[in-house]
Amino acid sequence: MARKKSAVTIFDVAAAAGVSVSTVSRVLNNKDDVAAETYDEVQRVIAELGYASSLAARSMRSRTTNAIGLIVAKLNDPFNIEVMKGVDRAIIDFGYDLLIYTSGHHATGSGTAWERDYVARLNGSLTDGIIIVTPTTANLPLAFPLVTVDPPVEDSSLPSVITTNREGALSVMEYLINLGHRRIGFIGGRSDLQSAIRRRQGYEDGLQRAGLPVIPELIQIGDYTRKTGYECAKQFLNLPDPPTAIFAANDESAFGVVEAASESGLRIPEDLSIVGFDNIPQTAHTNPPLTTVAQFIDQMGYVATKMLIELIQNKSLENRLHKIPTRLIVRDSCRAV
């Protein structure tokens, strides 16, 4: 069923050009000790046969590939895409090649511990090192240059890059409390995500620091969509004593809150203050522009790549855990009570 691969090998080229394979190899790698005449002839044959050398075979021999691997569970994910952009910037800056690996099986398949499998596939020779985005386990090979982006909290064995989700949420709470808000509703996200857990932690910590109680009726958990944001907000607004501010743990949810507020005839920010998280592009253009927390996810990819390359080059890592700070972006969706 599977079609035979490109049949033309370095051997075929050598035969057709009437030279040995090593000569062809030299031409391939632009070694300078090849006669111009031979060089041209070999190149001609290569072009004629449509030959191209195999990374697999080559990398197996040369122990170094100048390529790094990036492993993601799912390509179609805003977070992963941002990380990829950062990695892309970094490989351009540092002159590496990039091999991104993802599997069509995992998504539908067994579920857990995909990362071990994926590393298995790239490891050893294809890439000089690997970046894993949002791994779910710490059970990863350590014998190989490896950096994780957004790992689970428990995992501190591997060099990692994380973002300050908790601190970001904390800054939101400080901001709102400074504005005089005391009843602040929180709309959380999927609890399988580290980010969701940490943001909620920031919410609660912010309350406690200000000596405010954590009130269960002011906490709703959605799934980071506009729809659940809307629904959770409705719950809040129907309370006998509704919150004066709502902190949605991501911007999409916050948009849902805006929708619910408009429906209830509430003006923003006069009647209700709203804060989001993520700083997605739309937040700057909504009415009113949304106060939110910026994350610099692509920066995580950039830094992870930088760390990995240091690891590959056997430089000692001054810092095994790198935190990319978040920043509160104050726009017009909040007002003092």
Place this chain on the structure above:
Amino acid sequence: MARKKSAVTIFDVAAAAGVSVSTVSRVLNNKDDVAAETYDEVQRVIAELGYASSLAARSMRSRTTNAIGLIVAKLNDPFNIEVMKGVDRAIIDFGYDLLIYTSGHHATGSGTAWERDYVARLNGSLTDGIIIVTPTTANLPLAFPLVTVDPPVEDSSLPSVITTNREGALSVMEYLINLGHRRIGFIGGRSDLQSAIRRRQGYEDGLQRAGLPVIPELIQIGDYTRKTGYECAKQFLNLPDPPTAIFAANDESAFGVVEAASESGLRIPEDLSIVGFDNIPQTAHTNPPLTTVAQFIDQMGYVATKMLIELIQNKSLENRLHKIPTRLIVRDSCRAV
């Protein structure tokens, strides 16, 4: 300088487990003819050593990898990212793995004919076939399953997926002309992009079909950014006889036009009709919502993957050139004169 690779090989595992490499190989590939006891022990050792088999070595032996390659010049590009999403959907549907390859050298380096080089790296054994996005040359190996997405027009030798940029622009023109517009300004994009060329062609063809002249002062070329959209629009609006409608060849530019119009105190659509191209998410939420052309770029990735897999499985391709149709999305940014 480059650090030694993961030292642990199948041989090490075999030694540690007190079995032969072939037994380990059997365990790795889940062959059933291994004693349960042996199997468990080998698995234990594998876990203990953090061993993982090398894709490179494996694929070299087995001639088929169940993986497809995707080659892009640049990761950080909206078009490429959409294509990737479609490819991702397809590999999940069809159960393939995906290897995306991009190089940090090309961007800063020589410039041309990157695709041949890239194909060279993946070809042969690592992947069963390759998709190339926006190649610049037709000089690609044909001996290998290969599909191009958005190739230059001249290239018809390879199986390809394209989108109907020209037809999309044409539909815009028909729409505007039907609304009674006669002076229609066009803001084009970077002329190194096929899409930009085709969209402009659609603009001119639309004019000609309606028996309208192509007027140079009604054509401005920007670079697909909001900024140049704004500047080009200013030019138009300062004309003695300004256009009644402006067709921006992408949505970003169209936003710039909206900005310029507001500045000039023009209402949209009462005083000026505006159409974009691309249907990026924001277009639905602007004020007024923007009429534009939807593209389904991810669909290009999906179809390309489907074609490639057919190629890999040696099925005959009923259709070597696949066109993904565009669709005019009518919102509220246009009005009859």
Place this chain on the structure above:
DNA sequence: CTGTTAGCGCCTTCAC
């Protein structure tokens, strides 16, 4: 300058 030789790590017969 070019050919010969030996593996890289793994999988696949083929024996036992």
Place this chain on the structure above:
DNA sequence: GTGAAGGCGCTAACAG
């Protein structure tokens, strides 16, 4: 059920 041997395509010595 398991081990030994051969070779996938290529590069890196070492000879000429």
